[in-house]
Amino acid sequence: MNQNNYLVIMAGGAGTRFWPISRNANPKQFHDVMGSGRTLLQQTAERFSGICPPENIYIVTSQIYADLVSEQLPYLASSQILTEPFRRNTAACIAYACYKIGTINEKSNIVISPADHIILNETEFAKKINICLETAQNTDQLLTLGINPTRPDTGYGYINFENSDNEVKKVNQFLEKPPLENAIEYVKSGNFVWNAGIFIWTFKTFKLSFEAQMPAMAELFESGKNYFNQAGEADFINEIYPKCESISIDYALMEKANNVAVVNGEFGWSDLGTWKSLHEVSEKDDNNNSISGQVLAYDTKNSIIKTPQKLLAVVQGLDGYIVAMHEGVLMICKKEEEQNVKLFVEKAAELGDEFI
Amino acid sequence: MNQNNYLVIMAGGAGTRFWPISRNANPKQFHDVMGSGRTLLQQTAERFSGICPPENIYIVTSQIYADLVSEQLPYLASSQILTEPFRRNTAACIAYACYKIGTINEKSNIVISPADHIILNETEFAKKINICLETAQNTDQLLTLGINPTRPDTGYGYINFENSDNEVKKVNQFLEKPPLENAIEYVKSGNFVWNAGIFIWTFKTFKLSFEAQMPAMAELFESGKNYFNQAGEADFINEIYPKCESISIDYALMEKANNVAVVNGEFGWSDLGTWKSLHEVSEKDDNNNSISGQVLAYDTKNSIIKTPQKLLAVVQGLDGYIVAMHEGVLMICKKEEEQNVKLFVEKAAELGDEFI
Numbered sequence: 001m002n003q004n005n006y007l008v009i010m011a012g013g014a015g016t017r018f019w020p021i022s023r024n025a026n027p028k029q030f031h032d033v034m035g036s037g038r039t040l041l042q043q044t045a046e047r048f049s050g051i052c053p054p055e056n057i058y059i060v061t062s063q064i065y066a067d068l069v070s071e072q073l074p075y076l077a078s079s080q081i082l083t084e085p086f087r088r089n090t091a092a093c094i095a096y097a098c099y100k101i102g103t104i105n106e107k108s109n110i111v112i113s114p115a116d117h118i119i120l121n122e123t124e125f126a127k128k129i130n131i132c133l134e135t136a137q138n139t140d141q142l143l144t145l146g147i148n149p150t151r152p153d154t155g156y157g158y159i160n161f162e163n164s165d166n167e168v169k170k171v172n173q174f175l176e177k178p179p180l181e182n183a184i185e186y187v188k189s190g191n192f193v194w195n196a197g198i199f200i201w202t203f204k205t206f207k208l209s210f211e212a213q214m215p216a217m218a219e220l221f222e223s224g225k226n227y228f229n230q231a232g233e234a235d236f237i238n239e240i241y242p243k244c245e246s247i248s249i250d251y252a253l254m255e256k257a258n259n260v261a262v263v264n265g266e267f268g269w270s271d272l273g274t275w276k277s278l279h280e281v282s283e284k285d286d287n288n289n290s291i292s293g294q295v296l297a298y299d300t301k302n303s304i305i306k307t308p309q310k311l312l313a314v315v316q317g318l319d320g321y322i323v324a325m326h327e328g329v330l331m332i333c334k335k336e337e338e339q340n341v342k343l344f345v346e347k348a349a350e351l352g353d354e355f356i
Numbered sequence: 357m358n359q360n361n362y363l364v365i366m367a368g369g370a371g372t373r374f375w376p377i378s379r380n381a382n383p384k385q386f387h388d389v390m391g392s393g394r395t396l397l398q399q400t401a402e403r404f405s406g407i408c409p410p411e412n413i414y415i416v417t418s419q420i421y422a423d424l425v426s427e428q429l430p431y432l433a434s435s436q437i438l439t440e441p442f443r444r445n446t447a448a449c450i451a452y453a454c455y456k457i458g459t460i461n462e463k464s465n466i467v468i469s470p471a472d473h474i475i476l477n478e479t480e481f482a483k484k485i486n487i488c489l490e491t492a493q494n495t496d497q498l499l500t501l502g503i504n505p506t507r508p509d510t511g512y513g514y515i516n517f518e519n520s521d522n523e524v525k526k527v528n529q530f531l532e533k534p535p536l537e538n539a540i541e542y543v544k545s546g547n548f549v550w551n552a553g554i555f556i557w558t559f560k561t562f563k564l565s566f567e568a569q570m571p572a573m574a575e576l577f578e579s580g581k582n583y584f585n586q587a588g589e590a591d592f593i594n595e596i597y598p599k600c601e602s603i604s605i606d607y608a609l610m611e612k613a614n615n616v617a618v619v620n621g622e623f624g625w626s627d628l629g630t631w632k633s634l635h636e637v638s639e640k641d642d643n644n645n646s647i648s649g650q651v652l653a654y655d656t657k658n659s660i661i662k663t664p665q666k667l668l669a670v671v672q673g674l675d676g677y678i679v680a681m682h683e684g685v686l687m688i689c690k691k692e693e694e695q696n697v698k699l700f701v702e703k704a705a706e707l708g709d710e711f712i
Contacts, residue, residue, distance in 0.1 A: 020670075296703050298696065310684065312711045314376075314700045317677070317690035325686065328666065332688065334673035340654065344670045347652050355668045 005052040005133060006108045008097040009044055011061040011069060011115035012084055016356075017274060017338075019345045020329035021306060024356050029115035030068045033272060034282065035292045040272070041115045042072050047122050048111065051129055056108075058082055058101060059115070060093045079229065085238045091217065091252035092244040094199075095210060096237065099221040102203035103228040109133050110206065112199040112249075118281050120268025128167075128265040132200035135168050135261065142209055142257055143200040144171070146193030146264040152183035155273060157195035157250065160186075161262050171260040174250055193264050196271070199249065205259070213256045217244055275322045275338045279304050293325075304335070329355055361408040361489060362464045364453040365400055367417040367425060367471035368440055372712075373630060373694075375701045376685035377662060380712050385471035386424045389628060390638065391648045396628070397471045398428050403478050404467065407485055412464075414438055414457060415471070416449045435585065441594045447573065447608040448600040450555075451566060452593060455577040458559035459584040465489050466562065468555040468605075474637050476624025484523075484621040488556035491524050491617065498565055498613055499556040500527070502549030502620040508539035511629060513551035513606065516542075517618050527616040530606055549620050552627070555605065561615070569612045573600055631678045631694045635660050649681075660691070685711055 015028030022028035029040045036043065045057055057076060059069050063083040070081060082097055094112055101108050111129060119125045132143040146159050146169075157176050161169040174195065178186065186192035201209075211218040220240045227236035245252070254260055270281045282290035282304070289297055293307035298316040307313040307325045315323060320335045329348065333340060348355040371384030378384035385396045392399065401413055413432065415425050419439040426437060438453055450468055457464050467485060475481045488499040502515050502525075513532050517525040530551065534542065542548035557565075567574040576596045583592035601608075610616055626637045638646035638660070645653055649663035654672040663669040663681045671679060676691045685704065689696060704711040 020668075294707065296700065298699075299693070307686065311686055312376075312684060312704055312707060313686045313688075314704070315688045316693055316696055316700075318688065321673070323688065328668060330663065330667055330669045330681065330686065332669075332671045332674065332679065337655070337672055340672055343654075344652065344672075348668055348670070351650065351668060 001050065001053060002109065002133070003053060003056075004105060004107050004109050006056040006058065006101050006105070006110045007045070007048045007052045008094065008101070008110060008112045009041065009057065009059045009115045010090065010093055010112065011041055011059050011065065012087060012093065013114075013116060015116060016345050017341055018272070018278075019341055019348075019356070020331050021324055021326045023327060024353075025064070026068065026327075027065075028272070030065070030072060033116075033278065034118065039072055040118070041069065044113055044115050044117070045073055047119060047125065048113075048129075050126060051133070052111065055080070056101075058097050060084060060097050062087070083234070085241050088241055088244050089246045090197075090249040091214065091247045092241060094249050095214075095217060095221045095244075098203055098206050098210075099224055100228040100233075102207060103225055106203055108203045109136055110201060110203060114197050114271070116272055117196065117198075118268070118270045118272055120281060122267070124265055124267040125269075128263050128267070129200065131167050132263050135263070136200050136202050136205065139261075140205050140208070141168075141201075141259050141261045142205060142254065143168070144254065144260065144262050145196045145198040145200075146262040147196050147269045148264055148266045149187045149192065149194050152180060152187045153194070154178060154180050154183050156271075158183070158186050158192045159195050159262050160192050161264075163191050167263055168261045169264070171254075171262050174255040176250075193262060194269075195250065196269055197250075199254070209253060209257050209259060214245075214247075214252050217252070220244060275304055275324075275341075276335055279335065302335070327354075357406065357409060358465065358489070359409060359412075360461060360463050360465050362412040362414065362457050362461070362466045363401070363404045363408045364450065364457070364466060364468045365397065365413065365415045365471045366446065366449055366468065367397055367415050367421065368443055368449065369470075369472060371472060372701050373697055374628070374634075375697055375704075375712070376687050377680055377682045379683060380709075381420070382424065382683075383421075384628070386421070386428060389472075389634065390474065395428055396474070397425065400469055400471050400473070401429055403475060403481065404469075404485075406482060407489070408467065411436070414453050416440060416453050418443070439590070441597050444597055444600050445602045446553075446605040447570065447603045448597060450605050451570075451573060451577045451600075454559060454562050454566075455580055456584040456589075458563060459581055462559055464559045465492055466557060466559060470553050470627070472628055473552070473554075474624070474626045474628055476637065478623070480621055480623040481625075484619050484623070485556065487523050488619050491619070492557050492561065495617075496561050496564070497524075497557075497615050497617045498561060498610065499524070500610065500616065500618050501552045501554040501556075502618040503552050503625045504620055504622045505543045505548065505550050508536060508543045509550070510534060510536050510539050512627075514539070514542050514548045515551050515618050516548050517620075519547050523619055524617045525620070527610075527618050530611040532606075549618060550625075551606065552625055553606075555610070565609060565613050565615060570601075570603075570608050573608070576600060631660055631680075631697075632691055635691065658691070683710075 015022035018028045060082045160173040270277045287301040291305045296314045300318045302320040305323045322333045324331045371378035374384045416438045516529040643657040647661045652670045656674045658676045661679045680687045
């Protein structure tokens with residue numbers, strides 16, 4: 001295993017779309033959403049077990065989740081858990097982690113991964129990550145993983161690449177969540193993949209590219225050299241974070257840089273961004289139900305039932321519903337109407353903090 | 357108030373059709389099913405507050421519910437709570453209460469009422485009960501309340517009466533739950549009412565009629581004279597109960613006796629025998645939903661939502677469903693399919709006594 005390989009897991013999200021399972025005090029990435037016995041964060045870390053040494057794993061999260069991270073990944077030193085004073089989008093989060101790692105090891109190769117995605121085929125995933133890591137070391141490119149699209153989903157960003165026989169393809173353009181007619185075109189053309197938000201680069205390439213595209217923010221983090229991995233790190237971060245632009249790494253870097261390449265694959269990826277996507281990647285019973293909990297289902301199909309193990313849930317006559325119960329909240333909602341979850345959370349917040 | 361008026365409330369039922377609200381350890385009659393602030397048992401007792409003195413109220417129930425009765429009707433002396441060693445249908449239950457009351461006061465006029473019915477118009481109800489009590493004292497008739505039928509319900513027993521201008525009408529025949537074509541005929545004819553299972557008689561008339569129709573059981577209870585209201589009462593009951601035929605008072609007495617009369621009325625009666633009937637008599641929101649609990653309902657109509665006050669329940673896209681949660685059990689079921697509740701309870705029992 002290359003001792004210069006590092007992993008940064010972004011674990012600060014609130015995951016509100018998975019309410020009521022995902023909650024402010026305990027969001028999605030800290031749950032065993034798939035019923036596998038491991039939380040999404042644990043699955044993410046373990047996915048890189050053959051790629052990067054455990055002492056090279058860094059988790060960026062909020063202060064309020066630091067204990068959860070520590071409980072779920074007990075082998076991490078506290079210095080490996082980076083806490084943001086507040087959410088400031090992905091550019092600041094990634095810059096913090098990369099500049100800190102670069103201070104420790106300027107020869108570092110860094111993989112950035114969200115904490116809450118699912119990869120069903122981990123062997124294929126590792127293969128592609130290793131291609132990216134190798135390419136990152138041997139070239140000056142910013143790598144990203146592309147997911148071969150299986151449908152014209154308008155909920156994802158797309159990457160347009162130059163087709164070739166090489167595993168590593170030059171990226172022409174990043175395209176944000178498109179209208180349906182564009183998405184249909186993209187999928188048809190064969191030159192577009194989904195942007196999974198998984199990035200691979202060397203610290204050196206990242207630093208040069210970030211300086212070029214985001215000079216102000218780069219300067220802020222560059223000035224941290226003397227604070228990272230020291231007692232003053234937290235104060236330093238608290239001071240510079242408010243000065244950082246709130247911008248995604250896609251906008252800040254990937255869309256503007258011209259040294260971006262993509263490695264495409266199919267490995268049963270899902271960002272678990274919706275209840276529907278959970279249904280798609282979950283094991284289903286004969287009636288296409290994804291069930292976890294002590295559930296008796298009658299005349300029920302195409303549904304997700306997720307209830308506490310201690311509760312007995314009896315459901316009858318549901319087709320295409322989400323039934324989710326967690327910590328004092330029960331939600332029953334048509335799968336096709338799950339965009340309403342945002343509204344539910346707003347209304348729930350009015351009734352009490354304990355419900356969100 | 358006539359000091360000879362007595363009330364017997366039958367409160368030993370299991371109410372399984374209202375599962376999961378109604379449970380073995382705490383069945384329907386002990387719940388505030390209507391959200392009125394009073395349980396069905398309390399409502400039943402209070403309904404007779406102008407008719408019979410509180411010291412003349414007797415509750416027949418199972419030993420395991422004696423404490424619940426005592427908590428809910430704290431003004432009752434323990435001698436007013438009659439416990440059956442096991443359920444033995446209504447004839448034994450009623451005979452026990454009537455013979456015991458007759459031993460105390462042989463001039464007693466007795467009303468028999470189930471514990472778990474709803475009467476929305478209590479003034480009208482009291483008026484009819486008083487007519488029955490007066491008739492019972494002045495004649496040798498067994499009185500019953502008849503409910504003017506509003507639909508050809510096949511879930512009720514019917515009473516065929518001789519039409520006349522009198523409030524008190526002679527009963528020709530009791531008819532058990534009929535097939536739909538018969539029920540349609542009954543409702544059309546105008547000479548049929550629903551049997552509400554509420555009976556009114558004097559002890560004297562009951563005793564004579566019971567001796568005539570059920571001589572063996574009458575003899576058993578007659579022999580209790582020296583035990584009722586004494587230390588030996590429980591032992592006596594435990595000894596004779598197994599010898600009693602398990603038969604309803606309708607079969608045992610009302611269908612066979614020829615001194616039966618009915619007083620008909622409309623007073624918003626429901627036996628709350630089904631979730632649907634609860635929906636019918638409950639207050640509804642603008643979308644015909646009967647809701648109790650902390651519930652946010654979206655695009656939901658014709659449904660019953662009954663969840664614990666502490667829980668936040670968010671429901672979306674339900675039409676004609678029952679959503680009921682109580683003590684570790686959640687049930688979601690189409691209103692039209694509630695006959696399945698029996699099956700649910702059987703399956704739940706296999707998973708643990710705590711679920712039934």
